[in-house]
Amino acid sequence: MTPLIRQLARRTLCAALALTPLWTSAAPLEPGAELPPLKLNDQYDKPVLIGPATRVLLFTTEKSTSDWVIKALSAKASEHPGAVYVADISAMPSAIARMFAIPKLRELSFPVGLARDAAAVAELPRRAGSVSVLHLKLGRVTKLQFVQTDAQLLQALELAP
Numbered sequence: 001m002t003p004l005i006r007q008l009a010r011r012t013l014c015a016a017l018a019l020t021p022l023w024t025s026a027a028p029l030e031p032g033a034e035l036p037p038l039k040l041n042d043q044y045d046k047p048v049l050i051g052p053a054t055r056v057l058l059f060t061t062e063k064s065t066s067d068w069v070i071k072a073l074s075a076k077a078s079e080h081p082g083a084v085y086v087a088d089i090s091a092m093p094s095a096i097a098r099m100f101a102i103p104k105l106r107e108l109s110f111p112v113g114l115a116r117d118a119a120a121v122a123e124l125p126r127r128a129g130s131v132s133v134l135h136l137k138l139g140r141v142t143k144l145q146f147v148q149t150d151a152q153l154l155q156a157l158e159l160a161p
Helices: 003-023 063-079 094-105 150-159
Strands: 056-060 083-088 112-115 131-137 140-147
Touching: 056 063, 056 150, 063 083, 063 131, 063 150, 094 112, 131 150, 140 150
Parallel strands: 056 083, 083 112
Antiparallel strands: 056 131, 131 140
């Protein structure tokens, strides 16, 4: 092997090893899996409690699906005391979040767990154009749904134990 080929092989190996964490990221949660601890704060910068009493975890990554959850919980938040809403806002520029999104969320009557770092919610399942609905029992996922309309979201909340 020539020195040039050896050097190229070494660089390729180093690059592959540097990217390995991207390839081996955690798999999304599935039914039967235990919900990992999520350390998130809400729109008031207070810790969001996701524990044994949490029966449904609603997770969004897009503005349009977030609007469905806000609409559903604003109308019936008191009817779903075991529901926790988590929004991934990590892709939102921090200035936009600080000036517009978070002040708007402070108008809500319920807490919204805000994932400002994508790594904090990397294990939560997601699908474009959908709200991820994780039904939980004592911290374990019992059912996973990807709802694509506000009507489906309301039905999923009604089916929650």
